[in-house]
Amino acid sequence: xxxxxxxxxxxxxxxxxxxNGASVLDVSGTVFPLPPPCPGWPLRPAFxxxxxxxLCTGEHAAFVQVTDGSTQTLPDTDPTLWRAIRWDASGPQxxxxxxxxxHELVQLLDVATAKARVLYETDDGLLDLANAAISNDGRRVxxxxxxxxxxxxxxxxxQTEARLKVVDTSTGRAATVASGxxxxxxxxFSDDGARIAYLFQAGWGELHVRPVP
Numbered sequence: 001x002x003x004x005x006x007x008x009x010x011x012x013x014x015x016x017x018x019x020n021g022a023s024v025l026d027v028s029g030t031v032f033p034l035p036p037p038c039p040g041w042p043l044r045p046a047f048x049x050x051x052x053x054x055l056c057t058g059e060h061a062a063f064v065q066v067t068d069g070s071t072q073t074l075p076d077t078d079p080t081l082w083r084a085i086r087w088d089a090s091g092p093q094x095x096x097x098x099x100x101x102x103h104e105l106v107q108l109l110d111v112a113t114a115k116a117r118v119l120y121e122t123d124d125g126l127l128d129l130a131n132a133a134i135s136n137d138g139r140r141v142x143x144x145x146x147x148x149x150x151x152x153x154x155x156x157x158x159q160t161e162a163r164l165k166v167v168d169t170s171t172g173r174a175a176t177v178a179s180g181x182x183x184x185x186x187x188x189f190s191d192d193g194a195r196i197a198y199l200f201q202a203g204w205g206e207l208h209v210r211p212v213p
Contacts, residue, residue, distance in 0.1 A: 005044050008051035013066065015045055015054065024054075024066050035069045046085045046092065055092050057082055061111065075114035082109075083132035084141070095132045095141050106132070106143055108169060119167045120174055124148075128162065128184045135193035140212060142166045142177070142196055144184035164198055166212055175213050182206070 005022065006015040012027040017040070024032040038045050038056040045064075046055045054064040061079040063072040077096065084095040091112050098105040098116070104127045106120040119141055128144035135141075145165050148157035162184040164177045177196060185199030189212070197209045 005040050006047055006054070008047040009049060010051060013047065013051045015047070032066050033069065034064060034066075035071065038064060042080055043082055043085055046087050048087055048092075049089055055085065055087065055111065057085075074111060077109050077111070077114045077116065081129070083130070083143075084134045085111075086134050086136065086138055088138070093134070093138060095134050095143070097127055097129055097132075106141065106167065108134075108141065119169060119172060120165065125163070131184060131187050133187040133189055133196075135189040136191055137193055139169055140166050140189065140193055141169055142187045142189065142198075144187075146184070162200070164196075166196065177210065177213065178208065 005017055014025045015022060016025060021036055022034045022038050024034065037058060038054065039058045041058065043057045052066055054066060056062050056064055057079040059080060060076065061074040063074065081098065082094040082096045086093050091110065094109045094111050096107050096109055098107050103121040105118050107116045108119050109116045122145060125145040125147040128146055132141065132143040143165055145163050146160050147163065149161045150159035151157045159181065161179055161181055163179040165174050166177050167174045178198065180200055182200035185201040188197045194212055195209055196212050197207065200206045
């Protein structure tokens with residue numbers, strides 16, 4: 001797909017895609033072609049804080065050096081289940097989903113070392129595996145959990161409710177920020193992490209913005 005995929009934090013470099021592959025445009029006008037693949041799925045590539053590297057996801061995750069195109073394949077943590085990335089001076093972190101015998105999990109992963117920490121375990125709910133977000137300071141993670149609120153039998157649910165959860169990554173405390181019968185949609189924290197925007201996917205979708213508790 002042609003178009004812009006990512007912008008560095010200092011706005012000095014832009015990753016864009018054309019039919020013949022992806023390239024990085026520097027503010028100086030220099031263009032750095034990138035080796036394939038650096039797909040925009042499940043997450044768009046992310047620049048390092050210094051903008052000299054990219055984190056590319058897909059079936060496997062890799063660091064790509066912008067200036068020479070060299071790559072470093074990262075330990076396998078199933079990046080197809082990653083749904084959000086943040087990258088600061090301490091390294092990149094990813095929010096991913098996982099599964100245990102009886103529960104679905106929300107995990108915070110150290111991308112470079114593949115160490116994972118479970119932030120949340122479902123009880124009688126199911127995770128929406130399409131959307132998650134992490135605040136810029138890494139203190140909060142948001143995701144959707146869907147629960148059955150009216151069932152006719154053990155195997156039949158007549159009405160579900162989507163609940164927007166926010167977890168404090170330090171304490172593990174989870175709070176329900178919003179809920180509704182409409183389908184869950186994209187989530188985004190404000191730059192300071194004090195507010196959260198989310199979309200309910202009913203009709204044309206309803207955009208909501210509210211403070212984070």
